[in-house]
Amino acid sequence: MAYQVSIFLENKIGHLERVTAVLKAARINIRTMNLNHTASGWGILNLVVSNPMLAHHLLNENGLSSALREIVAIEMMDHPGGLDDLLQEIVKAGVNFTNAYGRSAYASENAYFVIDTEDVHDARQKLLQAGLKILSDETIYGIS
């Protein structure tokens, strides 16, 4: 089971840096990120990192509001149409997601696509049945 670290952030100068400083000090690597913002002056930062449990713990200890959310990372081809091909399969599998973001690896044909869904177990089942490749935690976190 893979996790993203979600952090509640006010849209103010220096707030994102508070997060990255904590991770840097603990030598935690950020693999991919996604930042969304609402009109009301706050947003949520989602991070896939090398050690989500430790990151979550340290961020909370440093006064930030973080939460661990389970995600599914699906293998995707790093070439034109890669996302479209993948999405067609996800649609066929009947999986809806509320948030998504990706990562492409340097000098590789592979990339991955991270989705945040309401029922992650159900989503994983459906995606596996559709023959999609769900990446291992080690691959996602980059610690293989």
Next chain:
Amino acid sequence: MYWENELETLERKNLEKLQVTRLKKTIQLAVNSPYYRNLYGQMCLSADSIRSIADLRKLPLTTKQNLRDNFPYGFLGLPQKELIRLHSSSGTTGNPTVIFHNRHDIDSWANLMARSLFCAGVRDTDVFQNICGYGLFTGGLGFQYGIERLGCLSIPAGAGNSPRQIKLMQDYGTTVAHAIPSYLNRLFEVFQEEGLDPRKDTKLNTFVIGAEPHTEEQRQRIEEMFGVKAYNSFGLSEMNGPGVAFECTYQNGLHIWEDAFLIEIINPDTLEPVAEGEVGELVMTTLDREAMPLIRYRTRDLTRILPGKCACGRTHMRLDRITGRSDDMFIVKGCNIFPMQVEGVLMKIPEVGADYLITLDTINGSDEMIIEVEVKKDWFNGDITRLDKLARLISGQIRDEVLVKPIVKLVEPGSLPKSEGKAVRVKELRKALNL
């Protein structure tokens, strides 16, 4: 040139005589109420203890808290059968402030209101649009009865819906309108959006503005924008509502109707009278109310009595503009709000922390109340829709409580001033208002 020639120009000596007579009668009525009977009984006070206005100071002050503690009937001097209306503050947390009226009280209030409007130059030939919420709020019905008593054609337009307000003004040739000053900026914008100039495209000549403190500069701006004369109106629901004090056409202070209200200005800390002409808290005693007389009521409004006589010939004293409050109440869109009301709502919502910050600001010409609230750490799970729902829930519940819809901003835990000690809970950024 006066609504009531004799009363409005009564010599000070005679006015004071009338006040003493009415004060004694008021105390006789007040001791019919459980609250004053009990209080004066313990202190062996009665109407006979009062021989002059100076004797008033023997009597204890009455506070809003006293009203709340004796909710709903503790201050009532008449059987319920005699009552014909009540007006009440908003809110669902704690006891509201409620004032009851009998037929005499409503009649006397309507007369004071008519006198006030006449004093500002309004006449029975005017078409009067009351842009003000009707219902429990006193500005709706209070004005309505006065407008009718004066004999104007009244348009009970209610609050909001600016395009409709403009249409009413044009359809019926409104000459006088009553509104809260902060709304008039918004109304003017809508005039502009519709490509209209109120100076040319309406028959407006007078505005009555009140329920919100405002500066002389703001008045002048309103007068320029609309091409009208704008008169300041002062009132508070505990003293009926509007019609307590009003500007005459000389626009130099608000004549307070001393045949109906006895006023004192005290130092809010020592509770002693301030020196003549100094700013202090306005304390008021009703002199012509039967159902619910109030004696030495602390209004919490800070003002001063202006020296000298008014050129209009009225002998009733003039109050300066309200310059602030001796408590933490603030006013948004004409609604009186206490930080405790906001706090009460927030404390009932388990997802948020106890700390909050209210910022009052003018956004796009409209007064807004922005409430920053901390989200509890252990409730946060990274779901953005859940946070959005929470913000909407808070906004809705605060609106139900204080009648003004706030802009709710969720902030990181620990980013607001702590609730211990005297944390600043309200930040005033509105430029036009001095609170």
